[in-house]
Amino acid sequence: MEMTPDYLVKQCKSLNARLIEWRRLLHRIPEVGLELPETEAAVRSVLEELDVPLQESYRGVGLVAVLEGGKPSGRTVAVRADMDALAVEEEPGREYGSTHPGLMHACGHDAHVAIALGAACFFSQHRQRLPGRVKFIFQPAEESMGGAQRMLEAGALEDPRADYLLGLHIGDIWPEVGLGQVGVSFKPMMAAADAFEFTMEAVGGHGAAPHRSPDPVLAACSAVVQIHTLTGRDIDPLEPAVVTVGQVEGGSACNIIPAEVHARGTVRTFNETTRKLIESRLAEVVAHTAGSFRCRHRFAYHRGTHPVRSDPSVAGLVRQAATDLLGPEGVRLIERPALTGEDVSIFLKEVPGCFFALGASNPEKDRVSLHHSPVFDIDESVLWKGAAVFCLSALRLLGDSASGRAG
Ligand SMILES: [Zn+2]
Ligand SMILES: [Zn+2]
Numbered sequence: 001m002e003m004t005p006d007y008l009v010k011q012c013k014s015l016n017a018r019l020i021e022w023r024r025l026l027h028r029i030p031e032v033g034l035e036l037p038e039t040e041a042a043v044r045s046v047l048e049e050l051d052v053p054l055q056e057s058y059r060g061v062g063l064v065a066v067l068e069g070g071k072p073s074g075r076t077v078a079v080r081a082d083m084d085a086l087a088v089e090e091e092p093g094r095e096y097g098s099t100h101p102g103l104m105h106a107c108g109h110d111a112h113v114a115i116a117l118g119a120a121c122f123f124s125q126h127r128q129r130l131p132g133r134v135k136f137i138f139q140p141a142e143e144s145m146g147g148a149q150r151m152l153e154a155g156a157l158e159d160p161r162a163d164y165l166l167g168l169h170i171g172d173i174w175p176e177v178g179l180g181q182v183g184v185s186f187k188p189m190m191a192a193a194d195a196f197e198f199t200m201e202a203v204g205g206h207g208a209a210p211h212r213s214p215d216p217v218l219a220a221c222s223a224v225v226q227i228h229t230l231t232g233r234d235i236d237p238l239e240p241a242v243v244t245v246g247q248v249e250g251g252s253a254c255n256i257i258p259a260e261v262h263a264r265g266t267v268r269t270f271n272e273t274t275r276k277l278i279e280s281r282l283a284e285v286v287a288h289t290a291g292s293f294r295c296r297h298r299f300a301y302h303r304g305t306h307p308v309r310s311d312p313s314v315a316g317l318v319r320q321a322a323t324d325l326l327g328p329e330g331v332r333l334i335e336r337p338a339l340t341g342e343d344v345s346i347f348l349k350e351v352p353g354c355f356f357a358l359g360a361s362n363p364e365k366d367r368v369s370l371h372h373s374p375v376f377d378i379d380e381s382v383l384w385k386g387a388a389v390f391c392l393s394a395l396r397l398l399g400d401s402a403s404g405r406a407g
Helices: 003-014 016-027 036-048 108-123 147-153 216-227 270-290 312-326 344-348 380-398
Strands: 063-068 072-084 133-139 162-171 182-184 193-199 241-250 260-269 296-305 331-333 351-358
Touching: 003 016, 003 108, 003 147, 003 270, 003 312, 003 380, 016 036, 016 108, 016 162, 016 380, 036 063, 036 108, 063 108, 072 108, 072 270, 072 344, 072 380, 108 133, 108 162, 108 380, 133 147, 147 344, 162 312, 162 380, 182 312, 193 216, 216 260, 260 270, 270 296, 296 380, 312 331, 312 351, 312 380, 331 380, 344 351, 351 380
Parallel strands: 072 133, 072 162, 162 351, 182 331
Antiparallel strands: 063 133, 182 351, 193 260, 193 296, 241 260
């Protein structure tokens, strides 16, 4: 049987029940950060069942598996799935709900893993017809950031070297991508996500004698207000940028001027000039505000991920593959970027690839993809589409002629 788009649709649809099973298995055992022992054990056991071996040379965080095709082409396509969850208490009542108190797959990464396993399943059943190799990268710590960087440094893209990389995000991040549609972008589609923190310091004192001790609370509050004027006054109004202070900590009682107050924030940008400008203006605003309140200060800026941007030619190939599978009405062009960050950008900086969206929000079924919320859920009937797009795109990138277009 030739691996035509119609054949892939039929095969991947028939896998959907297994994809749902895997997604629910992972949904019950959410874990956060770099170490995901139960999640990894579950993924390992499915890979074993599918006879897709782990890459022996890989010794870093997460899991890397390589499926060797029966028709060598010398090319390798990587499929990346993030596996981590969030510190969110899931709304009770779901039969497949989290069994880990305080933790939840509230961003759909459980579905990403299930979809990648679906692609692994298809390719393991069609191994003899696969030209080249498919490498599966199961990554921890996407939400907390740092997972992709750690995997890159540990050699996840090497041995064999990935020539291309594919990844997806399920849910409802880009509103133009409706239920069951695939969204592809030729522009930056997610932002660079950086973090900053500052501390205002003085000596501490009595709340009834404010003239005798500089006030870090007032200095920090004033700095927070000033910081939020940067996007309105320092940045070109046509340039998207967000600065948010999400955390302020300090003080122990209503009548004590504390010795220090600590604040943390995030910066989202799409270009390097804006990013640098915000970094330097933040440092100035914090320093000058501290000075004006007679406080000392500390400031640090932590660079995070790059903007997420697909390689235009790979994005074009994925768009065509999705169109051949789902028809033109099943594919949307993402025009408006999201200000969320994604560390798949670390991989996409190294290897040409495509990150695409799969719309899965379905209010009619009470499956609303409100990311990072306790009610987040997805319409699982669309999972197979992600696997089909991975498979057809990978086949074409690997140069399979029967699948429609050579890569
Ligand atoms: Zn998320
Ligand atoms: Zn996510």
